[in-house]
Amino acid sequence: MRLFHKTNIDFLKIKWIAISLSILSIVIGTISLIAKGGPKLGIDFTGGAQIVYGFSKTPDEDQIRKIVEAANVNVVSVQRFDRPEKNQVLLRVPLEKKEGRDLSKEVTAALTKALFPEGANATAFDLNLNGADTLLGKLIADDPEKLATRPNADPKVEYGREVQGLIAARSEKGLFHSIDEAAKTPGVSPATGDWLKTKTVAGPFTLLSAENVGPQVGKDLREKGMWAILFSWAAMLLYIAFRFRSASFGTAAVVALIHDTWTTLGLCSILNLEISLTVVAAFLTLIGYSVNDTVVVFDRIRENREKSKRSPLPELVNHSINQTLSRTVLTSVLTFVVVVVLFFLGGEVLRGFAFVMIIGIIVGTYSSIFIAAPLVVLWEEWKQKRASLKAQAKPPSAPAGVKSGKAAAKAR
Amino acid sequence: MNKPTGWRVGVTLAVLLGSVGAYWWRGHEALKKSPTAPPNPTISDVLRNGLKLGLDLRGGIHLVMQVKTTDALRVEAQDTLERLKDEGGKRGVSVIPAGPADGTGFTLGIDEKTDAAKLKDLVTAVLPPNAWSIDQRGREWKISFKDSERITIEDQATRQAVETIRNRVDALGVAEPVIQRQGTDRIVVEIPGVDDPSRVKEIIGTTGLLELKLVDDRGGPFPTMEAARSAYGGTVPEDLEIVEGFNEDADARTRTPVWYVLKRAAAVTGRDMKNARVDRDKFNQPAVMFFLNAQGALKFGKVTGENINKRLAIVLDKRVQSAPNINSQIKESGIIEGNFTPEKADALSLVLRSGALPAEMIILEERTVGPSLGLDSIKKGVLASIVGMICVFFAMVFYYRLSGANAVLALVLNALILLGAMAYINATLTLPGIAGFILTIGMAVDSNVLIFERIREEMDNGKAPKAAIDLGFKRAWGTIVDTHVTTIMAALFLFQFGTGPVKGFAVTLVIGLLASVFTAVFVSHLLFDLIYGPRERVETLSI
Numbered sequence: 001m002r003l004f005h006k007t008n009i010d011f012l013k014i015k016w017i018a019i020s021l022s023i024l025s026i027v028i029g030t031i032s033l034i035a036k037g038g039p040k041l042g043i044d045f046t047g048g049a050q051i052v053y054g055f056s057k058t059p060d061e062d063q064i065r066k067i068v069e070a071a072n073v074n075v076v077s078v079q080r081f082d083r084p085e086k087n088q089v090l091l092r093v094p095l096e097k098k099e100g101r102d103l104s105k106e107v108t109a110a111l112t113k114a115l116f117p118e119g120a121n122a123t124a125f126d127l128n129l130n131g132a133d134t135l136l137g138k139l140i141a142d143d144p145e146k147l148a149t150r151p152n153a154d155p156k157v158e159y160g161r162e163v164q165g166l167i168a169a170r171s172e173k174g175l176f177h178s179i180d181e182a183a184k185t186p187g188v189s190p191a192t193g194d195w196l197k198t199k200t201v202a203g204p205f206t207l208l209s210a211e212n213v214g215p216q217v218g219k220d221l222r223e224k225g226m227w228a229i230l231f232s233w234a235a236m237l238l239y240i241a242f243r244f245r246s247a248s249f250g251t252a253a254v255v256a257l258i259h260d261t262w263t264t265l266g267l268c269s270i271l272n273l274e275i276s277l278t279v280v281a282a283f284l285t286l287i288g289y290s291v292n293d294t295v296v297v298f299d300r301i302r303e304n305r306e307k308s309k310r311s312p313l314p315e316l317v318n319h320s321i322n323q324t325l326s327r328t329v330l331t332s333v334l335t336f337v338v339v340v341v342l343f344f345l346g347g348e349v350l351r352g353f354a355f356v357m358i359i360g361i362i363v364g365t366y367s368s369i370f371i372a373a374p375l376v377v378l379w380e381e382w383k384q385k386r387a388s389l390k391a392q393a394k395p396p397s398a399p400a401g402v403k404s405g406k407a408a409a410k411a412r
Numbered sequence: 413m414n415k416p417t418g419w420r421v422g423v424t425l426a427v428l429l430g431s432v433g434a435y436w437w438r439g440h441e442a443l444k445k446s447p448t449a450p451p452n453p454t455i456s457d458v459l460r461n462g463l464k465l466g467l468d469l470r471g472g473i474h475l476v477m478q479v480k481t482t483d484a485l486r487v488e489a490q491d492t493l494e495r496l497k498d499e500g501g502k503r504g505v506s507v508i509p510a511g512p513a514d515g516t517g518f519t520l521g522i523d524e525k526t527d528a529a530k531l532k533d534l535v536t537a538v539l540p541p542n543a544w545s546i547d548q549r550g551r552e553w554k555i556s557f558k559d560s561e562r563i564t565i566e567d568q569a570t571r572q573a574v575e576t577i578r579n580r581v582d583a584l585g586v587a588e589p590v591i592q593r594q595g596t597d598r599i600v601v602e603i604p605g606v607d608d609p610s611r612v613k614e615i616i617g618t619t620g621l622l623e624l625k626l627v628d629d630r631g632g633p634f635p636t637m638e639a640a641r642s643a644y645g646g647t648v649p650e651d652l653e654i655v656e657g658f659n660e661d662a663d664a665r666t667r668t669p670v671w672y673v674l675k676r677a678a679a680v681t682g683r684d685m686k687n688a689r690v691d692r693d694k695f696n697q698p699a700v701m702f703f704l705n706a707q708g709a710l711k712f713g714k715v716t717g718e719n720i721n722k723r724l725a726i727v728l729d730k731r732v733q734s735a736p737n738i739n740s741q742i743k744e745s746g747i748i749e750g751n752f753t754p755e756k757a758d759a760l761s762l763v764l765r766s767g768a769l770p771a772e773m774i775i776l777e778e779r780t781v782g783p784s785l786g787l788d789s790i791k792k793g794v795l796a797s798i799v800g801m802i803c804v805f806f807a808m809v810f811y812y813r814l815s816g817a818n819a820v821l822a823l824v825l826n827a828l829i830l831l832g833a834m835a836y837i838n839a840t841l842t843l844p845g846i847a848g849f850i851l852t853i854g855m856a857v858d859s860n861v862l863i864f865e866r867i868r869e870e871m872d873n874g875k876a877p878k879a880a881i882d883l884g885f886k887r888a889w890g891t892i893v894d895t896h897v898t899t900i901m902a903a904l905f906l907f908q909f910g911t912g913p914v915k916g917f918a919v920t921l922v923i924g925l926l927a928s929v930f931t932a933v934f935v936s937h938l939l940f941d942l943i944y945g946p947r948e949r950v951e952t953l954s955i
Contacts, residue, residue, distance in 0.1 A: 001810065001811050001813075002868070006872070052785070054784070099478070099774045099775070099776055100774040100775050100776075102610075102613060102775070104609065104610075104778070104780065105610050105613075108610075123753075130608065131606065131607030131608030131609075131611070132607055132608070133584065133606070133608050133611060134608050134611055134755055137754075137755060137758060138754070138755070141754055167607065167783060168783075170783075170784065171471075171782075171783040171784040171786075171787045172784070172787065173784075174784055175784070206782065206784070207609075207780075207782060208781075208782045208784060208785045209779075209780060209781045209782055209785050210609065210778065210779070210780040211778065211779045211780070212775070212777065212778040212779075213776075213777050213778075214774075214775070214776040214777055216478075216776055217476055217776045217777040221911070224909050225909060227909070228905045228906065228908060228909035229905075231905055232901065232902050232905040235901050235902075235905065236898060236901065236902075239897060239898065239901065243894060277910070277911065277913070277914050278844050278847075278913070278914065278917075280909070280914075281844055281906055281910065281914045281917050281918075284902050284903070284905060284906040284909070285851065285899075285902060285903070285906070285921070287902045288898050288899035288900070288901065288902030288903065289855070289899065291898040291899075291902075292855075292858075292894075292895040292898045292899050295891070295894040295895060295898060296862070296891055296894075296895060299890060299891040299894060300891075303887075323869065324865075326865050327858075327861050327862055327865040330811065330861050330865075331857070331858040331861050331862075333807075334803075334804050334807055334808075334854055334857050334858075334861075335851070335854035335855060335857075335858070337800070337803045337804070337807070337854070338800040338803065338804060338850055338851065338853060338854035339850075339851070339854070341796055341799050341800040341803060341850070342796050342800065342847055342850055342851075345792060345795050345796040345799055346792055346793065346796040346846075346847065346850075347788070347789055347792035347793070347796075347843075349468075349789065349843055350792075350793075350796075350843065350844070350846075350847050353844065353847055354847070357851070
């Protein structure tokens with residue numbers, strides 16, 4: 001099967017339309033960025049906290065917000081997280097002025113007090129909020145199986161196995177809905193099961209994840225992220241300049257690269273997508289991908305130019321784009337399919353990453369064909385025109401003539 | 413067209429076996445080290461342990477902490493001031509501080525009675541000139557740390573904090589913790605598999621500074637700080653300080669804050685401690701018993717012997733835990749009461765055993781992932797990888813037929829090399845790393861596409877199939893190098909920039925792309941040779 005077989009599309013014909021379109025989209029993106037005061041940064045860069053809880057029943061966002069605010073914690077938003085049937089809630093807390101406040105602990109304590117008063121009691125042991133270590137320590141101290149009286153039993157190993165099983169079961173289910181459910185976990189002995197029923201409780205929620213980024217770390221990451229993007233732009237420019245030994249190719253590739261990054265960033269701003277660490281990772285991957293795509297076309301232009309030195313550049317460039325079109329489209333489509341799969345199946349954390357890659361692949365493919373290659377032609381034509389103008393202006397002057405002759409030869 | 417030579421088959425098989433073997437070996441190694449490994453691991457146990465999972469997949473806690481080095485500097489200044497006073501006492505020179513010591517140094521007050529020359533002699537005798545600078549300004553002498561000394565103390569404090577935290581984390585008994593110094597005063601702590609973030613934070617972040625200080629005769633407790641202050645006529649003398657504590661009612665249920673006035677200088681500190689363990693107090697509540705070393709016992713014995721019937725405050729991290737009466741001379745042990753739960757008492761004894769942190773710690777960044785979220789991420793990542801791969805494989809076979817199957821084999825080998833290499837170098841697989849894996853499959857196919865399109869073109873140009881294959885590989889090579897260099901360069905910047913999970917992404921991407929050069933160029937070419945090489949005449953290619 002072959003698509004795009006021996007195509008002869010005149011891509012350069014619409015170069016001005018494409019360039020106008022790109023400028024327009026960049027302008028719109030920039031306006032959005034300015035209007036919104038820069039890209040919407042996630043807590044990785046601004047600082048602040050994000051806490052995710054899983055509930056046993058459908059949670060009431062308003063109630064949660066009221067409880068947390070009553071506990072003297074500011075809340076930006078309380079929203080559902082992941083698929084609705086998972087009963088998960090994401091809480092965002094703004095940046096604290098002072099470093100070091102243990103927000104997840106405070107919020108968890110407030111929620112326990114309000115939603116599960118018996119869990120707030122100092123002696124209560126909530127199976128859904130405590131971890132393996134604490135549970136093991138408590139089991140060894142209480143010793144429901146009376147292992148201490150048995151000579152060959154190591155309580156740490158015996159109870160350790162049961163605790164492992166319990167925590168694994170809880171991870172599998174999200175949280176224990178009741179103590180009976182926990183006591184029925186395979187591998188838990190009847191004595192331990194009874195102990196669980198009398199000495200522990202199963203609260204209505206569990207802490208799934210907590211991120212708390214202080215102002216210093218946020219600032220560091222912001223600076224590091226910006227430098228990483230700027231340095232990689234510079235590195236790409238140097239590589240292309242070295243590889244093609246031509247200012248026009250290098251500049252065109254980097255213009256396309258900045259075009260791709262900026263357009264994608266603008267679209268993220270328009271769609272209010274939050275820039276997190278993984279999204280910056282996507283941007284850097286996109287930088288690599290965008291140049292990669294451009295380089296394939298440029299390689300072919302260079303090759304064709306060596307083969308037929310006589311052909312005019314626009315024709316040559318068009319021919320090269322057509323020759324590589326099938327590869328460009330196929331690779332883009334396959335990579336695109338992969339990131340779309342990631343977008344739908346990869347989960348909440350990778351969604352932003354996948355989204356940026358989706359946009360990046362579309363924009364990157366478009367810019368390689370419609371922006372980068374035409375820019376090379378425009379640059380070379382401009383250089384040629386300037387050279388011939390100079391030559392006309394000073395026909396008798398020998399050095400200028402030699403120089404412009406060289407430039408013209410180069411341009412061809 | 414080359415004959416499918418033995419050495420090329422050999423290299424390919426060796427790489428394949430090496431990758432699978434490396435993964436298998438790492439899986440066994442990991443199981444051996446794991447404390448919870450089943451006695452007879454099954455194949456799936458080994459496979460599941462071949463890759464080290466990042467905190468975001470495995471669950472765990474990542475902390476970035478800052479050592480408040482000014483604390484350490486202040487303590488050092490305070491100690492130096494005490495030494496100066498002691499030495500002054502011996503020589504009959506009175507040393508009067510003009511204020512409390514702070515992170516920059518301390519100030520001495522000079523009045524008419526001061527013998528400036530003698531004081532100067534004393535100061536130069538006690539304080540090494542390379543560490544301290546003395547600024548004599550009329551009635552006040554400002555004595556401050558020199559920069560080199562300040563940096564040394566800060567460095568020591570951070571190093572000591574790293575050591576102390578390492579001791580504490582080791583005492584938790586978790587596998588593969590990471591404790592790393594970052595810059596001058598930051599410490600990164602990563603503890604995988606821990607699902608008790610608050611316990612961990614408590615154990616790591618507690619300073620654990622134990623001080624035993626005498627309560628002043630009129631020292632309270634007072635209900636408010638103001639009450640304490642006014643009992644001394646507005647300000648407490650220089651050698652005393654007001655410290656917060658709490659009062660418990662009879663059944664130890666509620667606590668009300670109270671304030672004590674204590675002697676500023678500690679009789680004994682945690683530095684003189686030998687051991688600590690959980691015990692019970694007189695109400696059979698959990699408490700922590702501590703034991704002093706010989707030097708500490710000597711000091712403690714002297715202080716308690718001289719101060720019978722006075723009160724001794726047990727101060728932990730600048731809070732009075734209790735202030736019992738000294739009934740008789742005590743030498744080497746004491747008990748800390750404080751309405752502890754068994755878990756709290758256990759944590760405190762661990763903290764005291766591992767020694768105090770040299771300064772307070774501030775948590776700058778915390779990322780906790782619970783085990784269930786990690787498990788969920790793995791499931792989603794694996795599903796997305798499998799679906800993504802199937803899509804790519806199907807498209808390749810559909811579009812390129814037999815050659816597409818060739819590419820699929822190369823991609824499978826690519827994935828195996830990637831997994832094997834990651835297992836071998838013990839790289840960490842993170843959630844973004846899984847995204848990197850999927851993306852690698854999508855991008856690695858690009859090399860095959862470049863080659864196959866080139867082969868088709870060469871055949872269009874009238875080349876014979878066998879020649880077209882060789883030319884296709886040859887001509888695509890330069891472009892393949894270019895595309896890989898650009899992507900790998902971007903990934904290297906990412907590695908430089910990234911924290912844990914993002915670094916995992918960069919590592920996966922780089923290894924995957926390097927492997928794809930090998931599989932797409934070397935292995936694919938070999939596969940073509942194996943299919944078409946032995947035939948005398950090849951009329952058409954399945955491409």
